[in-house]
Amino acid sequence: MKSTANIKGHPIHPILVGFPIAFFTATLLFDAVALFYKNNTFWLMGKYMVIAGIISAIVTAIPGLIDYFFTVPPKSSAKKRGAQHGILNTTMLILFVVAYFIRQQQISFSLIIFEFVGFVTMIIAGWLGGTLVYRNQIGVDPRYANAGKWKEAHINQSGNEVEVAEIAELEINQMKLLHINNERIVLGRTESGYVAFNDRCSHKGGSLAGGAMICGTVQCPWHGSQFDCSTGVVKAGPAKDGIDVYGIIEKDGKVYLRLAR
Ligand code: FES
Structure with missing residues (x-):
């Protein structure tokens, strides 16, 4: 019999999600300003933001996958919600990776549209992720009186x-x-x-x-x-x-x- 202690989810995942959300939102804002004012400094900032967003999204996905496979109860509504959350985040990541390669050409309105679709996808995925944390309590360790150690x-x-x-x-x-x-x-x-x-x-x-x-x-x-x-x-x-x-x-x-x- 192998015993383990307290593996009820990884609170690190909800903490890390703030980084890709911040970086990808900044990407869209910097690029929109760069396009509107024809400003190369904002354009460069947008490039750094999208690189940081892609790296942080990949890092954030690791504890998310661990939670999906080892914490979310099988055959539950949260398992379905977790799968949708993962698919949307993967789609969002692909959109921003493609946007990164598009931007190597030149600043364009189509790039902003591309990033905006990625941004909306990220918001929907984030809403599902919030539901997983707060309603399904994934990564939360709720305790009642005398519950003892998990x-x-x-x-x-x-x-x-x-x-x-x-x-x-x-x-x-x-x-x-x-x-x-x-x-x-x-x-x-x-x-x-x-x-x-x-x-x-x-x-x-x-x-x-x-x-x-x-x-x-x-x-x-x-x-x-x-x-x-x-x-x-x-x-x-x-x-x-x-x-x-x-x-x-x-x-x-x-x-x-x-x-x-
Ligand atoms: S899943 Fe138990 S009350 Fe709804």
Whole structure:
């Protein structure tokens, strides 16, 4: 069993996005002024800005890709939104790279149009990125009272019963995200013992491990649906369907999860 700590997204990505946004916006403004006033200094500044924008966009894409593959919950609305965000950013980057080569010829109105389309694409991608951060909480580490340190474990074991924790590992109301043979399962400790349930919220796929668990009820961090941790039934919407739960065995100081439901 391999345990890792706090890999709930990379806040570095939302911090870095400010750089390409600033550089590409400056590119458009400097080039527009250069065209209007026939000013070579602004034209040169526009060139430096587009180079800085391209480099910073590539650097920013790295943590974004890591978040997309390793943090955004699979089969969720955020996964779709993340894909759209990535496609738009790639399109925007291509537009500014092409604009950089166009500008080697001479200052022209068509270049400004090209950059403006790239700018609008960047704004739409940025809006989607903001939604991923603030609504889907990618790169955010929301905590509730006594949530404890974020825990996550990757387990590759065959058989029906899988050892998933030491009994003393979690305190009451704490959760741990398990990746067992490509399934995401949440292990939680309630007042009446350990529970295990599917990590995927039945509404739009939010990760329940990133939510809050109190008094045997887990609440999804995205839109607040609540589920009974022992039975999986919905206690509050918008989710309409319950979630799968798993059997737990506590023996010899260890916690075992039954994979067959
Ligand atoms: S994804 Fe909407 S409540 Fe969970």
